[in-house]
Amino acid sequence: xxxxxxxxxxxKGVRRLLEELFKKEGWDVKVASDGQExxxxxxxxxxxxxxxxxxxxxxxxxxxxxIILQTHNHVPIIMMTAYGEIEVVKKAxxxxxxxxxxxPFDIIVLRDMVNNLISEQTA
Ligand SMILES: [Mg+2]
Numbered sequence: 001x002x003x004x005x006x007x008x009x010x011x012k013g014v015r016r017l018l019e020e021l022f023k024k025e026g027w028d029v030k031v032a033s034d035g036q037e038x039x040x041x042x043x044x045x046x047x048x049x050x051x052x053x054x055x056x057x058x059x060x061x062x063x064x065x066x067i068i069l070q071t072h073n074h075v076p077i078i079m080m081t082a083y084g085e086i087e088v089v090k091k092a093x094x095x096x097x098x099x100x101x102x103x104p105f106d107i108i109v110l111r112d113m114v115n116n117l118i119s120e121q122t123a
Pocket of ligand 1: 056
Protein backbone atom coordinates (compact mmCIF):
# COMPACT_ATOMS: atom_id res chain seq x y z
CA UNK A 1 0.00 0.00 0.00
CA UNK A 2 1.18 3.46 -0.93
CA UNK A 3 -0.83 5.12 1.80
CA UNK A 4 -4.30 6.41 2.52
CA UNK A 5 -5.92 8.85 0.13
CA UNK A 6 -9.26 10.61 0.62
CA UNK A 7 -11.09 11.74 -2.53
CA UNK A 8 -13.78 14.37 -2.01
CA UNK A 9 -16.11 15.36 -4.85
CA UNK A 10 -19.87 15.69 -5.18
CA UNK A 11 -19.79 14.23 -8.70
CA LYS A 12 -20.04 10.47 -8.69
CA GLY A 13 -18.22 10.18 -12.03
CA VAL A 14 -15.21 12.10 -10.73
CA ARG A 15 -15.11 10.04 -7.52
CA ARG A 16 -15.26 6.79 -9.52
CA LEU A 17 -12.57 7.84 -11.98
CA LEU A 18 -10.16 8.98 -9.29
CA GLU A 19 -10.93 6.02 -7.04
CA GLU A 20 -10.15 3.61 -9.88
CA LEU A 21 -6.94 5.42 -10.80
CA PHE A 22 -5.53 5.58 -7.29
CA LYS A 23 -6.55 2.02 -6.41
CA LYS A 24 -4.66 0.86 -9.48
CA GLU A 25 -1.68 2.89 -8.25
CA GLY A 26 -1.74 0.97 -4.97
CA TRP A 27 -3.46 3.48 -2.70
CA ASP A 28 -5.91 2.70 0.08
CA VAL A 29 -8.79 4.86 -1.20
CA LYS A 30 -11.74 6.40 0.65
CA VAL A 31 -14.29 8.74 -0.93
CA ALA A 32 -16.58 11.47 0.39
CA SER A 33 -19.22 13.47 -1.46
CA ASP A 34 -19.21 16.76 0.45
CA GLY A 35 -17.16 18.81 2.88
CA GLN A 36 -18.94 17.69 6.03
CA GLU A 37 -18.53 14.03 5.14
CA UNK A 38 -14.84 14.68 4.44
CA UNK A 39 -14.35 16.22 7.89
CA UNK A 40 -16.08 13.26 9.53
CA UNK A 41 -13.89 10.80 7.64
CA UNK A 42 -10.70 12.66 8.53
CA UNK A 43 -11.67 12.48 12.21
CA UNK A 44 -12.28 8.74 11.90
CA UNK A 45 -9.07 7.96 10.06
CA UNK A 46 -6.47 10.53 9.09
CA UNK A 47 -5.48 10.14 5.42
CA UNK A 48 -1.96 10.73 4.09
CA UNK A 49 -3.32 13.02 1.38
CA UNK A 50 -6.65 14.58 0.42
CA UNK A 51 -8.02 15.51 -3.02
CA UNK A 52 -10.69 18.13 -2.46
CA UNK A 53 -13.27 19.52 -4.87
CA UNK A 54 -14.41 23.11 -4.23
CA UNK A 55 -18.07 23.30 -5.27
CA UNK A 56 -20.11 20.82 -3.24
CA UNK A 57 -23.42 20.91 -1.35
CA UNK A 58 -23.64 21.10 2.48
CA UNK A 59 -20.09 22.33 2.94
CA UNK A 60 -17.74 23.43 0.17
CA UNK A 61 -14.17 22.26 -0.19
CA UNK A 62 -12.55 25.52 0.87
CA UNK A 63 -14.41 25.60 4.18
CA UNK A 64 -13.77 21.90 4.79
CA UNK A 65 -10.04 22.32 4.06
CA UNK A 66 -9.80 25.27 6.43
CA ILE A 67 -11.41 23.23 9.22
CA ILE A 68 -9.29 20.14 8.57
CA LEU A 69 -6.06 22.17 8.46
CA GLN A 70 -6.86 23.83 11.80
CA THR A 71 -6.37 20.50 13.55
CA HIS A 72 -4.24 18.60 11.03
CA ASN A 73 -1.97 21.25 9.57
CA HIS A 74 0.47 18.72 8.15
CA VAL A 75 -1.99 16.80 5.95
CA PRO A 76 -1.37 17.60 2.28
CA ILE A 77 -4.48 18.77 0.44
CA ILE A 78 -4.79 19.20 -3.31
CA MET A 79 -7.75 21.38 -4.23
CA MET A 80 -9.55 20.75 -7.51
CA THR A 81 -10.76 24.17 -8.60
CA ALA A 82 -12.74 25.42 -11.57
CA TYR A 83 -11.30 27.77 -14.16
CA GLY A 84 -11.28 31.36 -12.92
CA GLU A 85 -11.61 30.63 -9.20
CA ILE A 86 -8.65 32.86 -8.40
CA GLU A 87 -10.01 34.05 -5.05
CA VAL A 88 -10.66 30.48 -3.96
CA VAL A 89 -7.11 29.45 -4.91
CA LYS A 90 -5.70 32.38 -2.98
CA LYS A 91 -7.72 31.59 0.15
CA ALA A 92 -6.94 27.89 -0.13
CA UNK A 93 -3.19 28.46 -0.29
CA UNK A 94 -3.44 30.90 2.63
CA UNK A 95 -5.21 28.21 4.65
CA UNK A 96 -2.37 25.78 3.97
CA UNK A 97 -3.65 23.84 0.97
CA UNK A 98 -0.50 22.56 -0.75
CA UNK A 99 -1.57 22.61 -4.40
CA UNK A 100 -4.46 23.57 -6.64
CA UNK A 101 -5.31 21.93 -9.94
CA UNK A 102 -7.81 23.36 -12.41
CA UNK A 103 -10.65 21.15 -13.65
CA PRO A 104 -10.73 19.57 -16.16
CA PHE A 105 -7.25 18.17 -15.57
CA ASP A 106 -5.12 15.40 -16.96
CA ILE A 107 -5.27 12.59 -14.39
CA ILE A 108 -1.62 11.80 -15.04
CA VAL A 109 -0.72 15.33 -13.97
CA LEU A 110 -2.78 14.84 -10.81
CA ARG A 111 -1.16 11.46 -10.14
CA ASP A 112 2.32 13.00 -10.46
CA MET A 113 1.30 15.88 -8.20
CA VAL A 114 0.19 13.38 -5.53
CA ASN A 115 3.40 11.36 -5.82
CA ASN A 116 5.55 14.49 -5.61
CA LEU A 117 3.74 15.79 -2.52
CA ILE A 118 4.10 12.43 -0.78
CA SER A 119 7.80 12.14 -1.56
CA GLU A 120 8.30 15.71 -0.27
CA GLN A 121 6.56 14.67 2.97
CA THR A 122 8.76 11.64 3.50
CA ALA A 123 12.01 13.23 2.29
MG1 LIG B 1 -18.31 19.88 -7.40
